[in-house]
Amino acid sequence: MPKTTDTHDEIMEKFKTFLNENHMRKTPERFEILRCANECKGHFDVDKLYHDLESRGYHVSKATIYSTLELLCQSGIVRKLLFDTHQARYEMSCATHSHLICTQCGDIREIDLEEIDSRLSMMTFPDFTPSYVSTCIYGICDKCKRALKAVVARHPAGNCPDNNNNPQI
Numbered sequence: 001m002p003k004t005t006d007t008h009d010e011i012m013e014k015f016k017t018f019l020n021e022n023h024m025r026k027t028p029e030r031f032e033i034l035r036c037a038n039e040c041k042g043h044f045d046v047d048k049l050y051h052d053l054e055s056r057g058y059h060v061s062k063a064t065i066y067s068t069l070e071l072l073c074q075s076g077i078v079r080k081l082l083f084d085t086h087q088a089r090y091e092m093s094c095a096t097h098s099h100l101i102c103t104q105c106g107d108i109r110e111i112d113l114e115e116i117d118s119r120l121s122m123m124t125f126p127d128f129t130p131s132y133v134s135t136c137i138y139g140i141c142d143k144c145k146r147a148l149k150a151v152v153a154r155h156p157a158g159n160c161p162d163n164n165n166n167p168q169i
Helices: 008-021 028-039 046-055 062-074 114-122 142-154
Strands: 078-081 089-092 097-102 108-111 134-139
Touching (some): 008 028, 028 062, 028 089, 046 062, 062 078, 062 089, 114 134
Parallel strands (some): 097 134
């Protein structure tokens, strides 16, 4: 999985510079949210940050987390990913990469499709300036595929309780 090459101190300094340049307050809550996000492995959402912060004994509202994540996105430290319509997920900014998304369980894996992502990131568009490229490939992970095959094996055609009697394998 691609990771940012910036150290923890460099990320904190980048955020501090962003806040200074935009005449915004440098609150302990904002930096604790950034610290927590930076320690997440892979993708995370507001609920994960909220629970991680609570488990550390650090009480912040979800509204504060949302607003801080917006600032982190504006500063280029974090990327907001909209894989589906349910809820935004986030990741620390790093090298361009692609995502494999299971349509059954929602699992997301990062993969490196360097040639494709590189070509996409170099494209230009009239009246539009891309910030980054995020390629999503949707399908069924091996775990869900095995589970669906097991359901089909237990329930002959026409008697399958899942997916309207038509599981996709």
